[in-house]
Amino acid sequence: MALAVLAVAAGAALVTVVPARALPTNLVQNDGLETLGPDGFPTCWERSGWGDNDHTFTVVPDAHGGDSAMEIEITRIVSGDRKTMMLETGPCAPQVTPGHQYDLGVWYKTTTPNTVTTLFRHDVDDGWQYWTDLAHLPVAAEFTQATVRTPVVPPDTDQITWGVTIYGVGTLITDDYSMTDPDEPEPEPECTGTAEQCTAGSWEVLATESPARGIHAVLLHTGKVLLIAGSGNDEGAFAAGTFSTALYDPATDTFESIPTPSDLFCAGHVQLADGRVLVMGGNRNYPNPANGHGYEGLRTSFIFDPATEAYTPTNDMNAGHWYPSATILGTGDVLSFGGLGEDSSGTVVAERWSHAQDRWLGMGQVNQTWSFWGLYPAMILMQDGRLFYTGSHVFGNGLPGTGASVFDYDTGVITDVAGLRDKDERDQSASVLLHPAQDQRVLTVGGGNVDTNPDANRLVDIIDLKDPDPAYTPGPDLPQGHNHDGSPQTGDQGKMYLSTVLLPDGLVFETGGALHNRADAVAEASMFDPATDTFTPGMATDPVDRGYHSVATLLPDGRVLTAGNNPGDGSFDNRISLYSPPYSFAGDRPEIVSVAATEWTYGSVQEVTVDGPVASATLIRPAAVTHSSDPNQRSVALPMTVDGDVLGLNVTSNPNLAPPGWYMLFVTDAAGIPSVAKWVRLS
Incomplete structure (x- = not known):
């Protein structure tokens, strides 16, 4: 949307209104670690590392956002390291564009300075290989955000995977990962009105x-x-x-x-x-x-x-x-x-x-x-x-x-x-x-x-x-x-x-x-x-x-x-x-073409087909309002996986976040334009 100047009322002073810029697409799947697999470990993530050390991987409620974060503790180390990495299989490892750089973000706590962001890359001819260690993360007693930009992606690389490595005695907790392409063109929808x-x-x-x-x-x-x-x-x-x-x-x-x-x-x-x-x-x-x-x-x-x-x-x-x-x-x-x-x-x-x-x-x-x-x-x-x-x-x-x-x-x-x-x-x-x-x-x-x-x-x-x-x-x-x-x-x-x-x-x-x-x-x-x-x-x-x-x-x-x-x-x-x-x-709205099921259960993954790229999905509880008051009004984010036009929407496992009932399901594109809602019932 272009910057515009308008009058707020007859005879009013002019004010400048700057529409919010659409957030860049987060390429990390299960970025908040909220969706857990049958083994209790976050989907799209794996326990990784090497060497002679004593360690534990634990999903903990001490989270920056939501209910889950990942804790790695090393109590003895002679060699090697431990890290939580994005799986190399399926859609879990983000696709990348050669010649681009990517901004990697994570919220973390660590008791040791022996903590570093680690990248692997997939080359079309040579497969997966270690790429580089990026920024070392300083000791932090409270959740701290670290953001680092990758080197330029080589010509024959199509995917990367990354995580945070701990290689000394101590405890590392991570949550809310992000990976965005600063070179991603900002959508500029065409205004269809005044x-x-x-x-x-x-x-x-x-x-x-x-x-x-x-x-x-x-x-x-x-x-x-x-x-x-x-x-x-x-x-x-x-x-x-x-x-x-x-x-x-x-x-x-x-x-x-x-x-x-x-x-x-x-x-x-x-x-x-x-x-x-x-x-x-x-x-x-x-x-x-x-x-x-x-x-x-x-x-x-x-x-x-x-x-x-x-x-x-x-x-x-x-x-x-x-x-x-x-x-x-x-x-x-x-x-x-x-x-x-x-x-x-x-x-x-x-x-x-x-x-x-x-x-x-x-x-x-x-x-x-x-x-x-x-x-x-x-x-x-x-x-x-x-x-x-x-x-x-x-x-x-x-x-x-x-x-x-x-x-x-x-x-x-x-x-x-x-x-x-x-x-x-x-x-x-x-x-x-x-x-x-x-x-x-x-x-x-x-x-x-x-x-x-x-x-x-x-x-x-x-x-x-x-x-x-x-x-x-x-x-x-x-x-x-x-x-x-x-x-x-x-x-x-x-x-x-x-x-x-x-x-x-x-x-x-x-x-x-x-x-x-x-x-x-x-x-x-x-x-x-x-x-x-x-x-x-x-x-x-x-x-x-x-x-x-x-x-x-x-x-x-x-x-x-x-x-x-x-x-x-x-x-x-x-x-x-x-x-x-x-x-x-603001232009054409994304469309929810179909919802595989309208009856949803907590902790499930629900399949939804859309008509093109979308950036987010949301459940909004319908209103019951009077006197400025609707204490049940809420909007619940749905982390998603993407396979073409088919979305896998990860439903919260906590009914206190989304109490049972009917919800409006919206998807929103990268320009911030929402679809018309479909109704689903959560129980």
Whole structure:
């Protein structure tokens, strides 16, 4: 994409938007050592070395990324060395081009300076032979990245293999290998739209309005979007018992009204392992000043089945919940916390949905800490099975302490997490587990406070949950936009009620929001790049205000759907907007021609056929979003092997990284252009 200059809004100053450069193709197969063979050793890698020495090769969880790294320990040495090398057979040894040089990268720890990068090459006439030792790696107690460039590839060499050698007493741990061709031409896709579309994307507002207020949005594996309103924050509808749900079909731009059995206004919801949607709690009653009660939560719960497009009741929960969380676990069970109870006070009862029994468990079957987690607490599943409360919530101040914490359900231990700035002004901030989920990094953006009603803030905090003592660190400020009256924001003015959507190219689309409680929409949208921890401002802004009670969700074709806006005057905007990101106009999109199987198992290798070269493959969990919150949103990288147009996609063996359920499978080419998704079910 060419550099472009565009105006972000009428009368706005011009800003320069530089599209992210596509990353060069990593030629290393199983680069993160995550896929293990029957012998427990990483596929495409072999134990190697020679001489008189005592040694061990061990796959260890002390990894730079993911769950696996390779440890070599030498306890006695008279001669020789030991190394982990790429297999010389099949597609494991990278193909190379004569006359080119290649950049080799590895993350490592070593206790000995007797560590070196070693290369072998395959010559067409002479076969495999030792080529050279490159950079020696200094002692490093923490993971350190080493990058070295090869000599020029000889004229008759077609493959190389390489690894890291240890030739002294000590311990070497390696992970996350890379090999790229700096001479690889950068793809320059031809823009098929206007200059602004190719750098900022564009919006379409549907001519037909939704028959239900879009307070909750759930993308079904049928491709349709469930828009749940219940009474929709309308006391008249509640009094009349008029509750609504709409089903939107992006393929036809049509809506269907769905009979709604209860007031699911501000319920919780989550995608279950089989693709049904569990909807829990909701509104038992609106505030009644005469009896001193506020909103009251329901115990009732329902399943929406995409096959029948209808709700059916489940057993009741143990307590009422209005604004509850809902997080699916690696087992397929669901944990739910918080909200307001039947007496309008904060609910301290934890709830657990049993995947095996298809029901809510009784009070005595659920581990209770009797803790109040607030309203819609963002509870993200970590790779070790614990939950991370990000500090994003709804209505007023955050929880006591630091405002964020790690919760171990099995032991009941709650550990404060430091670093979240202005924890009592993160009301209706947005939190998202960044791509790839294997990196375990969470972004928390913006927020305000509906009680004190200051200007919403621009704060962005980032945390690495793989750290032994994780803590938030400051990220870049949220880009500033334009206020409700068209004036530019100033100083620290930011927004609450915003949405963050994971896109198939690995970026996060940030859109919508308002400066104050239920008022003053902000015109601003940006892209966040987790590879550089930077925002690209100046994305096209939604023509419709999206503040309180607004939602955004990724569609299988790569567009983003937004709905809802409920200002303090009680009105509601029922228009639907569709955003086409810049990649929609960047040229021909890669295509997934076929998927050998749609039912995937953990730790498997799945065969997918594409129509040409691709650089990456990703699973994205479909949205179940409300109030800036979708704690189950995640994008999981799929390491791959390539045989022509046939990909072997390596599925994680850890269900905590990708909880069971339906996912959108995307492939992306070297220019960062994604395919349309295919649906697969992981179990």
